[in-house]
Amino acid sequence: MTTLYTTSTGLDSHRVRYVMSKKGICVNLIDVEIDFEQAADLPELNPYNETPTLEDRDLVLYGARVITEYLDERYPHPPLMPVDPVSRARLRLVHYRVMRDWYSLARQIETASQKKADQARKQLREALIAANELFAIHPYLMHTEVSLVDCAVVPLLWRLPVYRINLDNKAPDVEAYMEIMFNRESFRASLTEAELEMHGIIT
Numbered sequence: 001m002t003t004l005y006t007t008s009t010g011l012d013s014h015r016v017r018y019v020m021s022k023k024g025i026c027v028n029l030i031d032v033e034i035d036f037e038q039a040a041d042l043p044e045l046n047p048y049n050e051t052p053t054l055e056d057r058d059l060v061l062y063g064a065r066v067i068t069e070y071l072d073e074r075y076p077h078p079p080l081m082p083v084d085p086v087s088r089a090r091l092r093l094v095h096y097r098v099m100r101d102w103y104s105l106a107r108q109i110e111t112a113s114q115k116k117a118d119q120a121r122k123q124l125r126e127a128l129i130a131a132n133e134l135f136a137i138h139p140y141l142m143h144t145e146v147s148l149v150d151c152a153v154v155p156l157l158w159r160l161p162v163y164r165i166n167l168d169n170k171a172p173d174v175e176a177y178m179e180i181m182f183n184r185e186s187f188r189a190s191l192t193e194a195e196l197e198m199h200g201i202i203t
Contacts, residue, residue: 004028005055009194011159013064079145155190
């Protein structure tokens, strides 16, 4: 049995859950903020005592990127990265930039002081608007199929209402992408109740 130590609202945890949903992987989810007894082993599995942490038989992995790349290789269908090395390298570079630019701002919004969070909020909004044309090149972000990049970007975009970011129709291709991706069955299946509530959806 594959076990994922997760949280109900963590951005990195959501990335991993989305990949698992896309792959149709059966997983035992342990919410460390609720399942205290089951989560007691986490410090022994992960020296950083953080989520997400994956336990797959005798293998323990942590770090969302490490986990998602492993899952894509361990469960190759459907593939979430292209086969040829040049395309893979290009998507990995896009993924790197998403992590460095957008995710770093999201973390500041979530954890920094109000002043720094407000600055990060403004920067993230401007960055998404500036990137609008990138969402129009292919059906998915910089690729013709859903990739690990999308699995990172869509959970972040889902949190825009929580981050108090409104694109105000200034990024129509980003908003069209959001509408399509948010309504995909695999993405919906990755959402926790707490994440549904981010959009006012009560189950």
